[in-house]
Amino acid sequence: MRTALRHTSRLLALVLFTAAPLVGCSEQDNVDRVELPTTPVLSFRAGWAVVDTGYARILEQPDPDSGIVGHERRGAMLEILSKTNYTERIGDETDFWYQVRSDDFSGWVFGSAVELYTSRQRALNASRILSDE
Numbered sequence: 001m002r003t004a005l006r007h008t009s010r011l012l013a014l015v016l017f018t019a020a021p022l023v024g025c026s027e028q029d030n031v032d033r034v035e036l037p038t039t040p041v042l043s044f045r046a047g048w049a050v051v052d053t054g055y056a057r058i059l060e061q062p063d064p065d066s067g068i069v070g071h072e073r074r075g076a077m078l079e080i081l082s083k084t085n086y087t088e089r090i091g092d093e094t095d096f097w098y099q100v101r102s103d104d105f106s107g108w109v110f111g112s113a114v115e116l117y118t119s120r121q122r123a124l125n126a127s128r129i130l131s132d133e
Helices: 002-024 120-132
Strands: 047-053 055-059 068-073 075-085 087-088 093-095 097-101 106-110 114-117
Touching: 047 120, 068 106, 075 120, 097 114, 114 120
Parallel strands: none
Antiparallel strands: 047 075, 047 114, 055 068, 055 106, 075 097, 087 093, 097 106
């Protein structure tokens, strides 16, 4: 009797174990498709830049024909907010555009006008050196 009960219990467990995945699966999964808008700007890891040319133009948009917001002198430290996901050729230089913020301006600067840094302290050190030159 005990053997028959044990055998029945094992058979029942085997049937339940085999049938469970079949009951839980369906042929049609309801998956919502999420469409994200495209953006010309990607987030960027380097958080700081220092102007390493005589002056850098800060523009309204990442476009050389865009309006000028202001100018930053050599050694000015800029916080990088983002960058474009494409490079552009201006004159002999090919680089990204960086969206930046300083104490005076917010706008876009072409990459060949700045040197990039991953920490504020490194950018501050470079800014001091370039400002003294």
